[in-house]
Amino acid sequence: MSPDNYQEAEDWLESELRDSMDEEVELEMEDAILSMKIREIYRKAHGETIPRADYFRSLLRLQAELIKLQDWVVHNNEKVVVIFEGRDSAGKGGVIKRITQRLNPRVVRTVALPAPSDREKSQWYFQRYVPHLPAGGEIVLFDRSWYNRAGVERVMGFADDDQVEQFFQDVPEFERMLVRSGIRLVKYWFSITDEEQQMRFLIRIHDPLKQWKLSPMDLQSRIRWEDYTRAKEEMFDRTNIPEAPWYIVPGNDKKRARLNCIDHLLTLFPYEEIESEPVVLPERVYNSDYERHVLPPELYVPSKY
Template identity: 60%
Template sequence: MSAKPERFPRKVYERELLRLQGDLVRLQEWVKATGARVVVVFEGRDAAGKGGAIKRITENLNPRVCRIVALPAPDDRERTQWYFQRYVEHLPAAGEIVLLDRSWYNRAGVERVMGFCTSAEYKRFLRQCPIFEELLIDDGILLRKYWFSVSDKEQERRFRERMENPLKQWKLSPMDLESITRWDDYSRAKDDMLVHTDTEVAPWTVVESEDKRRARLNMIAHLLGSIPWQPLQPPALTIPERPPAGGYVRPPRELERWAPDHAATLL
């Protein structure tokens, strides 16, 4: 891993992020108009910056068009299904974008390292995954896969920041912290995963995420550049004239339950 880059300037970051978010809105309209189906896979180490990138992507998008899928651990019934089955039901229909905050690649990472799957299940996944993804793409789905890469020192720094911040403590779990002691195991698992699933049909794109600002800009710019979308002319809209009052009388305010003016107590 190269030395940690200098923090990207905030003003430049915010200006470019706003421009990219404008293009994401235009991409969304293209997806709706053309009936495209987009799946974006976010993978990487714990605290690598996946969630922050997803948040910036969805910030100005319609949740009915662009939705986040972050599945919990499988239940007893799901464990008996074909491994990819529970992900299939979350794939997009026409005009939808799905962002997978972790994905079927759990089997190649945490499940392998923590012993949550058997060796046979893991090897079957490595055989089936490229075929599964090729089937998705052959059916017309636009699949993009991003691996967020972060160093061990930066990961530990982010863990400590989360532990000390009450607003971020929910992001930490015992499983996250155990990844520190299993760093090499996760490294080998990632290398093996890339060997088997970085294909010409469904390639991985690695995002350097030592600096979160750079990572977000680079990932979003790549996503926008990898999809053959075109800006569409928005429909011409006009705000109609409000008709004259028709005799409606609003009930007295005292009959309604209003939220207390908490803001007034701060002045």
């Protein structure tokens, strides 16, 4: 390779790294479009968080370890389920984004089911979750899960007392069955304070890019904060089993919550780096008889930027 080509390759790699960091900054900008008054109140309530450079450095290191975990899961045909539960706006979606950001979507997928249909309501409660469980070499992240019955369905009256009691009797054995089948099951609860949830809801109300995150059910959760607390406490008491314990992630500081959760997740698996064959880029084949066709301009996306 000539010196000019080396320089071009260096410039290209530097550009790619910058683009990668831009993606991180783009994700972080989800908090940027706030009214100045809300932002000022939020900062006063929180104080200092992790410096941006330290946060990115730690996040990238952990994401590199997640790639090793992914390769280990594929190589050993492991099956992994990670459940993310917590109050509305507690940060579940944020950590899921950071976990999946650099992983292979064919290996790691997120499941966020909508409200059950009338047909699903007539089925065995766990039935609609079963098709989403992993096969060998897969990781499934549940952004809310069958624990809806112990939380929102119970508090909002979508499930009666008998259905809730049946759930509590069934779920420990259901999860033991999953573990016996070879699934590694991890359960996280993201915990935030009453004041923090109120602040995050206000942010969503004042940020047009986040208003879609607020549903009527979310607003009801503010009214029924204590009901949700009581439901959560009983859920922990009756479903925290040795085969699948709960892990609580303090979530008031988003950045720390993300790093702590990913770091803890990595400690739960005996993964190791999997050796792979070196990747060698093959030489391009040129055919002197081939003449590239000129495509009509209307096929191209307009270059507005």
